[in-house]
Amino acid sequence: MPTLETSSKKLQVIHTAIELFNNYGFHNAGVDLIAKESKIPKATFYNYFHSKERLIERCVSFQKSRLKEEVLAIIYSSRYRTSNDKLKEIIFLHVHFNSLYYLLLKAFFEIKQIYPQAYRMAIEYRKWLLHEIFDLVFSLENCTLKPDANMVLHLIDGLMFQILSSNSLDERDVVVGRLLGWLNETYN
Template identity: 75%
Template sequence: MSNLEISSKKLQVIRTAIHLFTTHGFHTAGIDLIAKESKIPKGTLYNYFHSKERLIEMCIAFQKRLLKEEVLSIIYSNRYRTSNDKLKEIVRLHVCSNSLYHLLLKAIFEIKLVYSQGYRMAVEYRKWLLHEIFDLVFSLETSAIKPDANMVLNLIDGLMMQFLSSNSLEERDVMLEQFFKTNT
């Protein structure tokens, strides 16, 4: 089997594992289920990743990289007229029906004690995002009170929790508009 085929199969397993971890949780989605859903032998899965912990780390690293690329594309894009529009879009990116952030948020709540490296990777992303939000808030073209970067990150987390409990994107958009109307 060529390296390209192995890489393709590993990526398939990572995508399957992300879906299962997001849907069932890190503790419920075991190696047996991931191997079954990926349609590969359990031994092959261990050959690729060596442990469930390493697979979790790869899944979080994968999501983290995709999120960073998306956030940076928003920040450096000319599609959005203002920094405020960019902030709104970053919030929407994190709080949507197929959010890449869902896995990282789940990791923060579920794996701190058992899979500490994966937990640290999720926390590192939040620190990076907080820094990017701070820079955007600092650049807002307004004389009104600027929102605190921590407040925006807490807004993302709160909206994600609300979305997960109600699956309503309309509620997210209403709350988002109210937040930015009040704070800018």
Template identity: 85%
Template structure:
């Protein structure tokens, strides 16, 4: 099989696995299901990844890289008027039904003991995000009420849990506007 075709198929398996992990969780998604949904033989799966652990690590790493790119694109974009607009956009990026962040958040709660390397990647992303949020918060111009970077991260997590429990984005924008309305 040519290298490009093999890489494309591996990427398709990663995308499929991410969807299944998001839907069923890391523990309830087995190699058999991933191979079946990816339309590859189980032997091919093991040829690509050698173990479920390696696949989980690749999936978390893939999501982490994509999310970092998106956050950095927001931070360095001139589309947003100020740091508050950038913070809002970063929150919206993370708090969404199809959020790239969902797999990383799920990893923090589900895989610490079993897939420790993937868990550490998810924790590493949160630490990186916290530093980026701190820099944005620090840059807020003459705001009497500056939020703490931890507060913004906790807001994102809380909103994500609310969305997951209610299957609704209705309150997300209201909460974000109210939160940042106090800061202006």
């Protein structure tokens, strides 16, 4: 089945490109590097995606879809007892060094002018997440301190920046540990 094989190869290129964009940025990870790391000829790359712009759009769309699935799985799971637990889990999903959110966060700063369609997709995810956080915050049970949904989203971004600017894994662990402590004190 050539179509299934082609789809599998395209998906492999998308995964490779996401990793390269995360490591080197959208501007520094060029088509040559992506083709080389994906072990495909450059002509095949252009046959699959037609341009780097379309690949970036596919990568952002792919990450956006995966994040939405994860967030919805948390929201509709019976594994978490309260809305507080769900909110914490959504924050943790977004705030770690290898999170799915990292590519979208990079997109906010690196591609607005050059790849506006991919940038809009990242912004759409952010708006969708804000709505989901608002719904969770609104449903918090008897919480004397109900956070603003915007505040939670800015908390996610700020923690992600702090993690990314840390020079060592130990520093990153401290940041995540502080977040855990703060969330437990505030919402329990």
